[in-house]
Amino acid sequence: MPTNDMTFKIGGEAGQGVESSGIGFAKALARGGLHVFGLQDYMSRIRGGHNFYQIRVGDRPLYSHTDEVHLLLALQSETIERHRGEIVAGGGIICDDGLEVNGEELTGRGIKLFRLPLIRIAEEVGDKIMSNTAALGAAAGVVEYDFERVASVIRDNFAKKGQPVVDANLGVARRACDFAREHYAASFDYRLKSIDAPPRMVINGNHALCLGALLAGCRFVSAYPMTPITPIIEWMSTHAARYGLVVKQAEDEIAAICMAIGANHAGVRALTTTSGGGFCLMVEGLGLAGMTETPLVIVEGQRPGPSTGMPTRTEQGDLLFALHASQGDFPRIVLAPGSVEECFDAGWRAFNLAEKYQCPVIVLIDTFLANSVRTVDRKDLHFEAVEIDRGALLTKEELDRLSDGYARYTITETGISPRALPGHPNAVFVACSDEHTESGHFEDEDPDNRVRMVEKRLRKLEAAVRDMRPPTLFGSPRADTTFIGWGSSYGPVREAVDRLNEEGERVNFLHFTDLWPFAADGIGPRLEPAGRLVAVENNATGQFARFLRAGTGIRVDEMLLRHDGRPLSPEYVLSGFKR
Amino acid sequence: MVELRDYDGPVRPTWCRGCGNYAILNTLKRALVAVGLAPHEVLIATGIGCGSKLPDYVTVNGFTSLHGRPIPIAQGVHLANHGLKVIVVSGDGDTYGEGGNHFINALRRNADITIIVQDNRVYGLTKGQYSPTSPKGFPTKTSPAPAGVIDLPINPIALALALGATFIARSWSGALTHLADTMVAALRHRGSALLDVLQPCVTFNRNYAYDYYRPRVYKVEEESDYDPADREGAWKKAHEWGDHIPLGVIYRVEGLPTYEDQVAALAAGPLVEQGFRAWTEADYRALEAEFL
Numbered sequence: 091m092p093t094n095d096m097t098f099k100i101g102g103e104a105g106q107g108v109e110s111s112g113i114g115f116a117k118a119l120a121r122g123g124l125h126v127f128g129l130q131d132y133m134s135r136i137r138g139g140h141n142f143y144q145i146r147v148g149d150r151p152l153y154s155h156t157d158e159v160h161l162l163l164a165l166q167s168e169t170i171e172r173h174r175g176e177i178v179a180g181g182g183i184i185c186d187d188g189l190e191v192n193g194e195e196l197t198g199r200g201i202k203l204f205r206l207p208l209i210r211i212a213e214e215v216g217d218k219i220m221s222n223t224a225a226l227g228a229a230a231g232v233v234e235y236d237f238e239r240v241a242s243v244i245r246d247n248f249a250k251k252g253q254p255v256v257d258a259n260l261g262v263a264r265r266a267c268d269f270a271r272e273h274y275a276a277s278f279d280y281r282l283k284s285i286d287a288p289p290r291m292v293i294n295g296n297h298a299l300c301l302g303a304l305l306a307g308c309r310f311v312s313a314y315p316m317t318p319i320t321p322i323i324e325w326m327s328t329h330a331a332r333y334g335l336v337v338k339q340a341e342d343e344i345a346a347i348c349m350a351i352g353a354n355h356a357g358v359r360a361l362t363t364t365s366g367g368g369f370c371l372m373v374e375g376l377g378l379a380g381m382t383e384t385p386l387v388i389v390e391g392q393r394p395g396p397s398t399g400m401p402t403r404t405e406q407g408d409l410l411f412a413l414h415a416s417q418g419d420f421p422r423i424v425l426a427p428g429s430v431e432e433c434f435d436a437g438w439r440a441f442n443l444a445e446k447y448q449c450p451v452i453v454l455i456d457t458f459l460a461n462s463v464r465t466v467d468r469k470d471l472h473f474e475a476v477e478i479d480r481g482a483l484l485t486k487e488e489l490d491r492l493s494d495g496y497a498r499y500t501i502t503e504t505g506i507s508p509r510a511l512p513g514h515p516n517a518v519f520v521a522c523s524d525e526h527t528e529s530g531h532f533e534d535e536d537p538d539n540r541v542r543m544v545e546k547r548l549r550k551l552e553a554a555v556r557d558m559r560p561p562t563l564f565g566s567p568r569a570d571t572t573f574i575g576w577g578s579s580y581g582p583v584r585e586a587v588d589r590l591n592e593e594g595e596r597v598n599f600l601h602f603t604d605l606w607p608f609a610a611d612g613i614g615p616r617l618e619p620a621g622r623l624v625a626v627e628n629n630a631t632g633q634f635a636r637f638l639r640a641g642t643g644i645r646v647d648e649m650l651l652r653h654d655g656r657p658l659s660p661e662y663v664l665s666g667f668k669r
Numbered sequence: 670m671v672e673l674r675d676y677d678g679p680v681r682p683t684w685c686r687g688c689g690n691y692a693i694l695n696t697l698k699r700a701l702v703a704v705g706l707a708p709h710e711v712l713i714a715t716g717i718g719c720g721s722k723l724p725d726y727v728t729v730n731g732f733t734s735l736h737g738r739p740i741p742i743a744q745g746v747h748l749a750n751h752g753l754k755v756i757v758v759s760g761d762g763d764t765y766g767e768g769g770n771h772f773i774n775a776l777r778r779n780a781d782i783t784i785i786v787q788d789n790r791v792y793g794l795t796k797g798q799y800s801p802t803s804p805k806g807f808p809t810k811t812s813p814a815p816a817g818v819i820d821l822p823i824n825p826i827a828l829a830l831a832l833g834a835t836f837i838a839r840s841w842s843g844a845l846t847h848l849a850d851t852m853v854a855a856l857r858h859r860g861s862a863l864l865d866v867l868q869p870c871v872t873f874n875r876n877y878a879y880d881y882y883r884p885r886v887y888k889v890e891e892e893s894d895y896d897p898a899d900r901e902g903a904w905k906k907a908h909e910w911g912d913h914i915p916l917g918v919i920y921r922v923e924g925l926p927t928y929e930d931q932v933a934a935l936a937a938g939p940l941v942e943q944g945f946r947a948w949t950e951a952d953y954r955a956l957e958a959e960f961l
Contacts, residue, residue: 121961291960301956307945309934310749334934334943336748341774345741348734348771352714352745355732356753357941360745378735473953478945511941512730512746513753515709520724520731523717531680531725532733 093281094124094149097158098229099173100222101142102165104135107222112143113463114247115226116292118240119147120465123287127581128294128463129155129657134317134401140168149285152464153429154581157661160280161232163225167191177201180279184208184228184270186221204232204274211265216258227263231270235282240267291466295433295459295578296321298471299389302437303361304333305476308387310360312338312349317401318457319363319391326361343368347375347388354385355521357483357511359441363389366408367398373415376450380420382521383499383507383547385444385451392456394655403655404457406577406628409637412452413606419544421551423451423558424606428580430464431471432603438476443557446481447550448509454605456628458657459578482508484517492516497528501542505549551607558604560612565591565598571667572620574646576602576634579626579658586663596621597667602634610641617644624667626650628658671707673698678727687879689842689868690720693787696845697758698727700852711754712746714739716763719794720787720868723758737767740775743782744928751781751929752939754856761788765801765823776834779860781927785852786825786863789870790877797873807876825865826919827907830900836862837903837920841886842869843879847916854918860927867914882914889917897921 098115102108109130116128127146133139146155159176162169164185177183179200185191187205196203208224216223223244230240241260248256293301300322313323327337336353340346346362353360364372369390379386390412394405412424423443427436433455440451489496489510496517500507507528510517524532525540565587575583580601587599600616617623623646625635630653635646650666652658676698684690701711708729715721717736724731730753734742739757747755757764764772764786775782791809792798798811799818802825806817829837836858840848848866855862867886869878889895889906896902903920929935937943946952 117961289961291957293960297960304956305948309940309943310745312745331933333946334937334940336932336934336940338744338748340741341770344738345744345771345774348738348741349745349748352732352742352747353749353940354745355742356712356746356749358749360749374735375738378738382732468953468957473948473956476948511750512712513709513750513941515707518708518728518730520733522731522733523735524733529679530731533680533683533722533725 091279091281093283094147094285096160096280096282097144097146097156098161098163099142099144099159099176100163100165100225101140101169101173102222103137104133104139104141105137106165108141108143108165110247111222111226112145113292114243115229115240116145116463118243119145119282120290120292121242122236122239122282122284124149124282124285125152125290125465126292126463127152127155128292130461132402140166140172142169142173147282154585154660155462156585157659161229163229164189165222165225182232182278184225184232202274202277204228204270206266206269208266211269212262215261215265220259220262223259223262224266227266228270231267232274232278233280233282234271234275236284237264237267239284288467291468291471292463293430293466294461294463295427295430295455296461297325298430298433299437299453299455300325301471302434302476303387303441304329305473306359306438306441307478308359308361308441309334310336310350310353310358311362312340312346312353312360313363314340314343314346314368316365316368318393318460319365319389321460322363322389343371344375347372351375351379351382351384351386355382355512361387361389363391365391365393366395366411369408369411369415376422377416377418377420378523379450380416380422380547381523383448384521385448387440387444387451387453389453389455391460392454394653400655402457404628404657405653405655406456406579407630407633407653408454409576409605409629409633412454413637420547421447421449421554422606423447423449423554424454425451425603426454426577426605427603428459428577428601430466433459434471442477442479443554445483446479446557447554448481448506449550454577456578458628482506484508484510486514489514489516498530499526499528499543499546501528501546504553505546506553555607555609558607558609560609561600561602561616563598563600563616566596567598568596569598570596570621571624572617572622573597573599573624573626573663574602574634574638575599575626576605579628582658582660583626583663585660586667589660589664590667605637608641613638613642614644622647624648624650626658626663628652671702671705673702675708676701676727676729678725680725682726683722684719685872687871688719689789689870690723690787692842692845692848693720693785693866693868694723694726696848696852697785699849700856703849703853704856706754711756713756713758714743714746715757716759716768718760718763720758720760721763737763737771739763740768740771740782740784744775744780747780747782748929748932748935748940750939750941751935752942755782757782757784759786761786761790761802762792762800765825773832776829776832776861776863778928779835779925781860781929783855783858783862784864785855786865787868788825788865789868789874791870791874793870793873824907825863827904829863830903830907830920834863834920835860835922835925836918838863838918839865839867840916841867841882843883844886844916847888851917858921859923860925885912886914886916889915889919
């Protein structure tokens with residue numbers, strides 16, 4: 091009897107509470123000491139269509155969803171039609187007994203149909219709208235999971251709506267759970283059992299970034315809502331009162347980035363967030379931050395482009411854009427975290443890097459990483475390790491001691507000029523978007539000055555590259571095949587590599603997060619012993635492979651790409667490898 | 670005690686002889702002294718164009734930004750440090766064209782910034798194309814005669830009034846005392862203040878220079894019965910143009926909360942001075958608990 095190793099999939103129309111049920115159930119499993127990975131999949135509409143939430147659960151850390159489904163919770167028949175092929179032999183489907191289902195093919199494949207009066211239970215005990223709660227209760231029943239864990243999440247989630255709503259949902263879940271256990275548990279092989287474990291957080295990339303930014307002292311967020319990063323500004327807005335944040339939904343992305351530049355210029359750690367389309371509008375601001383040497387943190391959540399693309403889907407298609415956006419040569423830093431833990435780290439490191447090198451820092455995530463939840467121990471997020479490094483920021487005491495003026499863009503060996511904040515009588519200065527002198531004046535257009543200033547700014551990267559984290563290697567140092575990935579491919583590739591090694595293959599995986607400035611010198615030697623190099627990317631052209639070749643001369647042997655708007659999965663990588 | 674020379678800048682303006690920007694620069698320095706602000710207490714954000722070079726010609730905190738973007742830069746600076754007096758100085762192309770969306774939104778939210786527009790009704794630095802305030806029929810390099818400009822010009826005063834702006838004024842570069850008085854009033858206003866300055870471009874817009882405006886402008890302050898608190902009266906004044914161009918404070922309402930007044934986090938003082946929070950184990954536990 092397989093215990094604590096399975097995948098649930100909840101499917102229904104937009105508006106049926108698929109996502110909230112999914113996250114609620116994931117939390118209920120996490121509270122039982124289990125590890126979960128939750129994948130959200132939804133369409134760009136408010137009602138109708140078909141959405142799903144997929145929860146993989148296990149008793150060891152999970153880094154990705156997998157394609158196989160063991161128990162499908164179908165809130166509409168379309169869920170079954172779309173996803174019946176993913177259900178394993180011996181798996182099951184929970185649905186309302188009024189749903190029309192073509193059961194023959196399913197039973198022929200050994201798939202069990204668990205029909206329950208979900209809607210009737212919801213109507214009798216609570217309200218029809220609670221049929222999703224009934225489905226969750228039934229899921230807990232059929233795998234004989236500890237109902238109290240589900241109940242605790244229902245209590246928390248509905249507390250705001252008052253005790254009667256809590257009680258009604260509890261009643262619905264309880265009745266459906268009992269019904270499913272009584273009628274179907276004996277015929278279902280899969281079981282979930284609570285285990286003793288410290289409490290774990292269930293958190294996605296967006297929220298991990300929020301925590302990192304908050305702990306780094308980010309006090310200002312200006313943004314225009316855009317999928318998939320809107321949850322960041324929503325979270326910041328709901329926490330503004332508690333943590334003294336200024337969160338401004340700006341009139342457009344241009345205003346958003348310029349407000350963040352203004353706030354950073356005045357000395358407050360400020361963040362702006364967007365997706366590729368909004369980043370297009372922000373590009374002139376990116377260059378402005380580069381030219382004025384203003385620290386700035388931009389979170390860019392990629393989704394399939396160009397243009398509006400597929401708003402709720404995922405892709406890693408903006409790498410070369412982020413690396414090259416804006417006219418002219420100037421330093422920027424690009425981080426591409428691949429896990430919840432790396433999102434947290436990028437969330438606080440970005441602010442230090444921005445202030446230390448007085449330049450824009452782009453944190454590149456994507457829909458998959460932004461929305462997928464995972465269980466992590468708080469100690470893995472290292473709250474206490476967050477350090478605040480404001481770089482060459484002049485203190486009030488240092489400014490008090492300034493006697494013979496202040497030049498904002500003083501040329502130094504490192505290229506980093508001591509930075510004052512506006513407001514001190516000894517350091518009245520101008521930040522300038524035109525090419526400028528050390529004192530920020532711009533009208534002489536002197537060619538030698540231009541060369542000095544361009545080189546001064548670019549010099550900052552020589553130091554910044556030493557703050558870039560090297561890629562992480564998973565698997566043995568020597569392998570027949572080395573997978574190369576960046577950002578959110580981390581989870582799916584890591585799981586695929588583990589499975590291949592278990593099957594006796596010799597493979598490893600080099601995972602890149604800190605992409606620019608690129609420590610090319612260190613990369614070559616790490617890849618020389620490799621056998622076949624396979625770039626795995628969630629885009630159409632292998633953007634990282636091109637970037638790697640440009641920086642190191644190393645050409646990958648193969649590219650394993652996905653660009654249908656869906657995330658990579660371990661199975662996708664495995665089947666590509668075996669082809 | 671702040672003095673005029675504190676604002677003297679190290680660089681000589683490169684503006685043409687007779688440019689209306691000289692009057693704006695000199696008046697702004699006088700007005701800042703009159704309201705008792707020292708250069709380090711002020712930040713001037715500008716866009717791109719002849720007039721936006723102003724921070725180079727004066728000693729003051731400046732941010733010469735992008736075309737159209739000084740308004741959001743200014744709002745960001747002021748939200749982060751509302752102890753600074755934040756002023757936008759930019760042209761009609763910057764403010765009403767490229768940055769039109771920012772203008773609209775800053776005024777409707779009553780952001781506590783002063784916006785001084787160098788309105789010369791032409792693109793000067795790029796040598797003579799039409800601007801958002803160029804008159805219909807105006808011939809320029811990009812709107813050749815005989816048709817001239819086809820677009821209707823923006824009416825900044827009426828637009829600002831429609832947006833709920835709390836201080837709307839117009840002056841011109843040919844009346845230094847009036848310009849100074851109006852600028853002082855704009856700087857003293859709490860909330861968004863718009864001062865549209867008719868600024869002759871003597872090189873690329875000779876049709877609408879000193880000789881055009883001098884016989885046509887009049888000061889609303891000289892009308893004994895004009896009440897700038899009267900919105901309907903202001904609406905009528907906003908539409909006067911041609912032979913009678915009203916100058917002065919067209920509309921003003923005091924005492925309304927600014928955007929900044931309504932941001933809870935700013936009640937404890939300028940954000941930049943609030944410093945970094947010392948995180949405690951209790952804070953960490955509260956953050957963790959949200960995700961358990």
